[in-house]
Amino acid sequence: MDMVRLDPPAELTMPIGEAMFSQRAMRRMDPSRPVTDEQLEIVLNAASKAPNGGNAQPARYLVIRERAAIEEFGKLYFEAWWAKRRDAYGWTSKADIPEGSVYRLPALLADEMVNAPVVILVYSEPSGVAASSTFPGVQNLLLSARAMGIGSVLTTLHPQVMDRVNAMFDVPEEMVFHCCIPLGYPRGNFGPTSRLPTSATTSWGHWGEAPPWK
């Protein structure tokens, strides 16, 4: 096992609080600003440091950076996104999405995936491993990208396209897919997110009892 890299990469100097508190979903990437192989090595290294059950390290990452492949994948992502909305709500086009729906922005990502400079597909080895051993690494990946000014958004696919996606990239049938992460310098700004106050999500001592802050 590679134990060499103990020091954090010099590129990751942003305070962790700033990275966490300004990271938000970036769905529109700037195709003219490339993400380098060195930066990808850093985000994958950061992902590798995350907690995982029994240190079995089941997560596997497929990095797609060839333009033609991303364009082809982007079409499958578009199909997958709309298949999810069809299954859940019967929607088949943007005209079906109600005004003010939280799905208006994700629908934009369905159009924009073809422009992502990089897409990372996250899988795990099949040995009975849950997504819970994969997602801490995903979060490290997203935060380390943020620290370098690189935007990302976590998204998923749909069973309707999985065979074609896996065939495109020679992914063995037994690998378990978890999520898809486009990466790129954003057309848009990092900034505050809108979240429930922790007083609304946290119980203190017993379920339903408020924490000592508003």
Ligand SMILES: Cc1cc2nc3c(=O)[nH]c(=O)nc-3n(C[C@H](O)[C@H](O)[C@H](O)COP(=O)(O)O)c2cc1C
């Ligand atoms: C499991 C999961 C699935 C998601 N799926 C999508 C998706 O299909 N399309 C999309 O645009 N964003 C997707 N997102 C991103 C969320 O929409 C985003 O994190 C959330 O709306 C908060 O956005 P903000 O950080 O910009 O405030 C997903 C996030 C998670 C954790």
